[in-house]
Amino acid sequence: MDTSTVVILDFGSQYTQLIARRIREFNVFSVVLPCTVSLEQVKALKPKGIILSGGPSSVYDADAPKADPAVLAMGLPVLGICYGLHFIVHHLGGKIESAPAREYGHAEVTVIAETPLFSGLPQVMNVWMSHGDEAKALPEGFVLTAQTSNAVAGIANEARKIWAVQFHPEVAHTKQGMELLKNFVIDICGASADWTPEHFIQSTVERVRAQVGDGHAICGLSGGVDSSVAAVLVAKAIGDKLTCIFVNNGVLRKDEFAKVQTTMREQLGLNVVAVDASERFLTKLAGVTDPETKRKVIGGEFISVFDDEAKKIFEAEKHDGKDVAWLVQGTLYPDVIESSSVHGPSHTIKSHHNVGGLPADMKLKLIEPLRDLFKDEVRRIGRDLGMPDDIIERQPFPGPGLAVRILGEVTAERVAILQEADQIVVDEIKRAGLYRKVWQSFAVLLPVKSVGVMGDQRTYANTCAIRAVESEDGMTADWAPLPYEVLRTISSRIVSEVRGINRVVYDITSKPPGTIEWE
Template identity: 90%
Template sequence: MDTSTIVILDFGSQYTQLIARRIREFNVFSVVLPCTASLDKIKALSPKGIILSGGPCSVYDADAPAADPAVLAMGAPVLGICYGLQFITHHLGGKVVSAAAREYGHAEVNVVAETPLFTGLPATLNVWMSHGDHAQTLPEGFRLTAETSNAVAGIEDVSRSIYAVQFHPEVAHTREGMELLKNFVIGICGAKADWTPEHFIQSTVERVRAQVGNGHAICGLSGGVDSSVAAVLVAKAIGDRLTCIFVNNGVLRKDEFAKVQTTMREQLGLNVVAVDSSERFLSKLAGVTDPEKKRKVIGNEFIAVFDDEAKKIFDAEKSSGEEVAWLVQGTLYPDVIESSSVHGPSHTIKSHHNVGGLPEDMKLKLIEPLRDLFKDEVRRIGRDLGMPDEIIERQPFPGPGLAVRILGEVTAERVAMLQEADQIVVDEIKKAGLYRKVWQSFAVLLPVKSVGVMGDQRTYANTCAVRAVESEDGMTADWAPLPYEVLRTISSRIVSEVRGINRVVYDITSKPPGTIEWE
């Protein structure tokens, strides 16, 4: 790779992807590898620097996750964060023990030595701590650079260019965290800010062009920003050898099937084949109530439809002598992280239909040009591709559609009911000027009925939950404090206009402990 790269070794921290995202905000490319990655694999990336993430374990446990200690002697500067500090201490001859006073949450750190890592930072730092162990004895050659009243908070060995902090600079709660990371990435590592949207577009187009060769590809188009940007990128690489397939899976939003076709053809100039498979999907979902099974059913059926359409396209172009062999998807980094523990000993949260839900015997080979990007990065790429804001600013919509917003069995009747309620939520959020200010806003149909009174008559009908969250990348989220008048209007309209719903509730759960979607 011809760009500066920072390698992050993941020991299972829930914040690891946030480290990667922070570094990319400096226009420096970062890549996350499992802590078990081989030294050869790390060296192959020619990293300007290496960051060791936090993690849930203790370094002295028998089954503690461990990197090859030789990574500390590669010559590239190293920054340990939380568990990373303890890993450095433990493997270089120091001692890590269980802390008598554990530190969780806000803490004050006193800088006690001049160091390149803390250049330009105040003498007292307000940071975010999350650890139950601490470094009791430092390895030979290291010195203390920062401390709290309870524990070691920063260490360094400048001769080996190894630095470490016990707190988390990557989280927003650490006020000077970005400055500290910049000191390491730009100041100590000397990384260049050369990873830009322009560079990403150019390198991705070249890679896809080489990957596909003279072949053909189809793109699973949803109408959302991810698949749309992926389609435009691949079309830029292979032109009319890309056919976009937009499938009505029976769980789209109201009027979505018609609207997406118009937008993709007229505004983006994409070659779109629209396939109405709503009955096919709904029949497969009949009787299915388990969320994971819903996702896998939809993932399998999507691929089956794509296989069928690819065969039709090939049969229609026999003269070309080339088979459609590639499937383009708008998979993002958070999808991958939540679907499988690919980067360390972290837990799988849920399978995404386009990642963990794909069948093992899939005939098409995947092209996922956005697989290493976060949502905000995808939007930046879309803008540089000249795509309209109408598409770029669309709120995320799950691949399994309304199926994961209908708790319990998915039926045509329940889909129609939720479509109407969801449209009201979107309409009112837009009228209030909030659509671009919240990450997602939508309705959820619950498998709960309650007694109500309408027109002086008793009702026994469904409950609808309204969900709106604020987030930067979907990895974490806070519930959005929507104005009471907006909530009042949404509730009133849903109960009055959507037959079958007589109660509306508002979800005030953040992520974690909840997820953004209910399933």
């Protein structure tokens, strides 16, 4: 890569991806690697600097995450955060102990030594702490740069280009966190702010063109932001050698199958083949209630459909002797993080159909041009590609569709009920002018029935949950405090208009501890 890069080694922190996001806000490319990555793999990226993330473990745990200590001797600037500080102290001859009083939440830090990391920052800062261990003795050559009333808060060995802080500068609760990270990335590492949407588009187009060569590619279109941007980006690279396949998997939103075809052909000029495989998917989902199984069934069936369609395309174009070898998907960074523990010891949350749900014997090779991006970055790329706002600003929709918003078995009847309820949610959120202000807003069909009274008669029908959240990138989210009148209208319309639902509830769970989708 011909742009400045900062490598983040992940020790399992829930905030690691937030570090990457913050650095990208400086227009500097950042990449997250598992802490166990080899020194050669780190060097191959020619990074300007290394950041060691936080993590939930103690350096003395038997299964404590470990990086190659040689990363501390590369001569590159290193910044340790929380566990990263502990790793540095521990491996360079200092001492880490369990803290008598665990620091969690807001804390006041006092800067006690001049260092480029704290340049321009106030002497007293309000920061966010989350640690149970602390540094009791510093390695040789290190000095204390900041402290709280209880513990070490910052250390440095400028001769070795190593800095570390006990607090988390990447979270919004640390008021001067962005300035601190900028001091490290721009001033200490000397990284250039050259990672822009224009640069990303140019480099991606060149890479995809080289990947595909004389071959052909198909793209799994969903109609959402991610797959649409991926399709337009790849089409820019290979033109008519891309065929987009839009599959009706039986769990799309109301009227989605017809709407997406029109949008993709008329507004984006894409070559779209539409496949109604709804019966095929619903048959495979019959009797399935486990969320992970649902995702894997849908992922496997998607690939099977794509394989079938690729064969048809190949047969139609076999005169040129080229095979359809590539599958384009709109996979994003959060999909990757939640689907597998590739980034150090972080836990798998759930399998996304286009990541963890792919079958091992898949015949098509993957092109995932957005794999390193967050949702807001994808939207910026879409704008630079000239895509219309009504596509770019669409709320995220899960790859497995309504299947993961129907708790319990997925049947045609239950899909139809949820489609009607979900459409009402979307309509009323848009009518209230809130569609672009919330990250996602949708309905969930619960496997719970309750007694109700409608038209002076007893009912015993389904419960529908409404979910609306605010978020920057889907990695964390807060429930959205929708106006009561909006909630009242949604509830009244669903109960009145959707046969089969007699109770509506509102989900006020944040992520974490919940996830945005219910499954």
